[in-house]
Amino acid sequence: MKNVIRTTAFSVALIMVLLSSAVAGQHWEQLEVLLRVGDRSWKYNNAQLRPMATEVFASPRGVKKNPAIRLDLFVTKDTKLPMDQIIGIVVIGAQKVLFLEGANLAHLKHLGLKFGDNHLTLVPLTEEAETALRPVWGKPRIEDVERVDVFHAYEK
């Protein structure tokens, strides 16, 4: 009888552990950004992204400062693409997509991926870039950046 109770208790405990770990796994969200150039892609997690941050983005009031990754460095670091080969960049946020091309690409070095609690937001690092890109950018920022696609001249 003791054995039966022990086996049953063990079974129930095992099921509970497996179910809870499965549920926890579904809700576990980690900061990940995909960089894609043609058929190739690079996936970065939080630990890989943090060391790339070379800039500091101050909030408009200046009370909060967040590390930020320069967008031009982000798209060229591992892809080894020369800047003059890049003809378009699509930044895909959870709710918004931004397409940069032509003269707007000159402002890439003045754009940054700012770290939030567990997300990245695309922000202009200078007033000049903000003013220049306002027509294509619109008001809301590109939040929760999940993917950056790069189009290059060779691909075209």
Place this chain on the structure above:
Amino acid sequence: MGNVRIKNLAMLVVVLTWSFSSPAVWAQQVKPVLTVRYGKVARTYTHDQLLALATGTLPNMKGTRKKPAIPFETILFKDTGITRDKVERVFLIGKKSTILRGNDLAYLNRLVLATGPDKDGKPHMWALAPTDEETYKVVRAHMGSRRKGGIYRIDIHLKGNVE
């Protein structure tokens, strides 16, 4: 006593199988596979919902099978209430990104989203495809290959949407 143990083990196997397979199958059926986003609004579609929207077929590359196909305009306009003249750009995000704009938008009614048969119990992803050679020649510059696979999100930018 041995019988009781076997019964317990059998019960455990049944419960474990149910707990892992059922939610997985259920999640696959109800999990959205496509999001259509315009402005602050997002509409999601499950694979079954998309299949229900398919009104046509598209032959596979060998011409041996026909795949369910949704007219692309159905996806863009049916539930959103948007009209074609208000669209400035359409972003298709899949394995690669594609942007349709300008003259490309005149060919929206000649594009379809097509899927294939389920593979290993998983629904086939959706691909954008032209329905005729003329459309293909126009959108080839953006699409590259004849079909653009793995599409999971479509963003519609409306004219005058930028603040």
